[in-house]
Structure formats: structure tokens, C-alpha cells
Amino acid sequence: MIHVEGLTKYYDEFCAVDHIDLDIKGGEIVGLLGPNGAGKTTTLRMLTGYFQPSAGDIRVKEHSIHQDSLAIKRLIGYLPESAPLYKGMLVYDYLEHVARIRGLDGAAMAQRLFELADMCGLRGIMHKTIDTLSKGLKQRVGLAHAMMSDPEILVLDEPTSGLDPNQIVEIREIIRKIGEQKTVILSTHILSEAEATCDRIVIINKGRIVADGSTQELTSGKDRQGRVQLGFMGASTEAVVDRLKGVPGVSAVTPQTEEAPGLTRVQVLCQPGVDARPEIYQAVKATDWVLVEMNQEAQTLETIFRELTRES
Template sequence: MIHVEGLTKYYDDFCAVDHIDLDIKGGEIVGLLGPNGAGKTTTLRMLTGYFQPSMGDIRVKEFSIHQDSLAIKRLIGYLPESAPLYKGMIVYDYLNHVASIRGLENGAKQRRLAELADMCGLREIMHKTIETLSKGLKQRVGLAHAMMSDPEILVLDEPTSGLDPNQIVEIREIIRRIGEHKTVILSTHILSEAEATCDRIIIINRGKIVADGSTQDLTAQQGREKQIQIGLLSASAEAVTAQIGAVPGIMRVEPMASQEDNLLRVNVICDAQTDARADLYAAIKATDWILVEMSRETQTLETIFRELTREN
């Protein structure tokens, strides 16, 4: 569906995006992750035809961004960060205007507007001026703008930034619903969001792709160690460290601060290949400690992200 080759963007001397190669299949929900200033927005802006690439090519279906940017713009619906809509316009007028530019004829236009009003929950605000809307509502109008022509590809730049938790859930819900049929590319720096909504995650740092795959792929590739957290009653830190540290496959034992008096929490770090849970339990069973908690944590996206995008 989308084929990106050697995509590069310079701002004067600064290289914001550095030779990115990328293939995105139809129907994928792709999350573009990276710290601030990593080149996410620049990449999306080139993809949507707002910026000209300094080098490289983007092909969407058979169209190239250099020759047929208009054809690509027809295929893509785009929501820039924080939905910069025309402030003075009424929501209905605005969407109507976009629908006309998107080439919808009268009957189809009214039908589409009604559909989008339902899908994005705009019924009550259709007659309001855009500048009076809250951020979440504005974002929904922006989504309606992006989806107007029922595009095959939807590009969303930080669709949930600045929203409250309820609004975030709503917007994610909408994105997931769209993603059932469409290709969605979204950028975010909220990791849980990428995990929750995306099939595939691409981590960008300093204009380069540093990781690409599903959440499971990434954790499997990058994970060298696993963590098991246990909570014990009537145990001392020294004894626990000695007893558990002897279990095969355990690399380290780190006592953690606990709010409850009697309870001792420890973080057990073991290597990724062995599953030490059974041995661990056996080791605890042999003592008179009371096991109240035990949970396994594989390496999270967050730790991977931090590892890959660390400033050095």
C-alpha cells in the first residue's frame, strides 16, 4: 500500500528524517513512536504531501509523491496534531466545505455528514463555532475532517495529546473501529496507547527507524531479562535474598520499598530463557514465609523504548 524509500528531510543543515525505508500493508494500524523531535511529525507531513522530501520517494499504491501528490492526497485523510481547524467557522459549515473539496456531491455529502456525525459523536455540536469547542470535541471534528472521503489511509498525528482520560478512550475506540477496514498510521509518544491500538510499532529516534514490529516481536527481540515480583509476609530481606538468589536462572534479587509494615516486596530478575516461577515457589515453600503476591513482568515496551532512544 505505502512504500517509502530513502526518505530524508533536511531543515537547513539539520537532518530531521534520515533515509527511512518503510513498507506498510493495507489494513495495518501502525504506530509511529519516538521521543519529541525524533522526526515523527516530519515523516507524516511528507507522507501527506505537506512537506516535500529533501531526498527519497514515497509511493502510495502506484502514485509517487513527486509526480502525483494530488492523487495521494485524495487517498489520504490527515489529522495534524491538535486539529488546527478554521476557528471562526461553524462545525457543519466546515465539514460541508471539506466535503465539497473532497468532491462529494450533494446527496452523498449529506449522507456522509450524517454518518460522521454519528461516528464521531458530533450531533449536538454541529451548529457550534469551532473556537468554542473543547479540545476533545475539536479533535473529533478533526477526525471527521480526516475521514470525510472515507479514505483508504488515515494519518493521525498525536490524536490523543492533550485530551482527558475519557476522551482518550473515546478517540482510541474510534480509531480502532476505523482500523478494522482501513490503514491507519498514527504517531504518539504515549507507549500504552501504541500498545493498545496498534498492530505494528515503529520506533523512530533522531530521524532513523530503530525498531519495527508488533509489540510481541519487539519485546521478544529486545528482552534479555524477565522480572518477577513477589510479596512475602514475615520474611527478612537478607534471608530472602540469600534463599531466592540460589535458585537457578535468577540473576538478581532487589528488595523494594513497601507501604505495608509486615510485607516484603522483592523484584526478582531472571534471564529470559528460563521460566523460574516453579523453582521460585518451591524455594519459598521450603521456608515459613507466607507468599501473598507473585506476578511476572516481561520487558515492557517502555523499557525497550527507553533503551532504544536513550541519549548517549
């Protein structure tokens, strides 16, 4: 559906997006994740034809952004961050204007406006001026704008930023409903949101893709280094560190501060892709230490995100 190759964007000297390659299949809900300033919005803006890429190509179906950006714009519905709509217009007038530009007319247009009003919950506010609306309502008008022509691809830039928890749930439900049939690309820096709504997560940092996969794939990834917490009684810290260092699959052992007398706690960092717990158990079994604690630290999206996007 969408094929991005070597996409790059420079603002003067600053490289905001650095050779991104990405393939998005039809019907996927893709979450672009990254810290502020990572290049999410810039990527989306190039995808929707608002910015010209400095280098690289975007192909949507058979159209290239360089030759036929108008055709791509027809296929994509886009909601920029914080829905910058025409303030002075009535909601109905605005949506009608967009519908006409999207090539709808007459009965088909009336029908579509009606559907969208229902879908986005705009029934009661059609006659209101846009700048009197709350942020959540504006966002819903923006969603209606994006979905006007029933586009095959929906691009949403931080669709839930600045909304209250109830509104967030509402918008997410709308997105999930749309995502049953459409390709949705959304950017966010709220991890739980990506986890809750997206089939696939792409983490961007400093203009590069640093991870790409489903939440499950990311959290159980092959090259992740597992961390195991161990607690012993009747063992000295030095002896524990010494013994565990020799265990195959262990790459580092860090002693933790002692919390109770007689209790020794260490954190073991496993080698990438290796679960060292069986080996550790065998090594400990041969001693007379009492193992009171053995915990594999769960990898959540959050720990992965922090690991990948940390300033180093």
C-alpha cells in the same frame, strides 16, 4: 499499500528524519512511537504531502509522492496535531467546504455529512463556531475532516494529545472502529495508547527506526536481554556473584543492596535471546544456599521504549 524508501528530511543542517524504510500493508493500524522531536510529525507530514522529502521516496499504491502527490492526497485523510481548523467557521460550513473540495456534492454530500456527524458524535454541535468548541470536540471535527472522503488511509498525528481520559477513550474507540476497514497510521508518545490501539508499533528515535513489530514481537524479541532477580539465604554476595558468573548464558551479575540480614540479592543479565533460568537453577542446586526468590523481569513496551530511546 504504502512503501517508504530511504525517506530523509533535513531542516537546514539538522537531520529530522534519517533514511527511513517502511512498508505498511492495507488494513494495518500502525503506531509511530518516539520521544518528542524524534521525527514522527515530520515523517507524517512528508507522507501526507505537506513537506517535500529531502531524499527518498514514498509510494502509495502505484503513486509516487514526487510525481503524483495530488493522487496521494486524494487517498489519504489527515488530522494534524491539535486539529488546526478554520476558527471562525461553523462546524457545518467547514465540513461542507471540505466535502466539496473532496469532490462530494448534492445528496451524496448531505448523506456523508450525516454519517460523519453520527460517527464522530457531532450532531449537537453542527451549528457552533469552531473556536467555541472544546479541544475534544475540535478533535472530533478534525476526525470528520480526515474521514470525509472515506479515505483508504487515515493519518493521525497525536490524535489524543491534550484530551481528558474520557475523551481519549472516545477517540480511541472511533479509531479502532475505523481501523477495522482502513489503514490507520497514528503517532503518539503515549505507550499505553499504542498498545491499546495498534496492530504494529514502529519506534522512532532521532529520525531512525529503532524497532518495528507487534507489541508481542517487541516485548518477546529475540535480541532482548532478559533480567533475572535472585534472592538467597545463607550465602555471601561474593560467592553468589562468583558462582553465577560461570553459568552459561549469563552475561553479567550485579549485587543489589542488602535489605535484610542474611539475604543476598543479585540481578543477572542474560545474554541476548537466552533464557538462563534453568542453568542458574542447576548451578544453585549444587550448593547449600536457600533460593528464596527468582524473578524474570517482565519486558513491557515501556522498558523497551526507554531502552531504545534513552540518551546514551
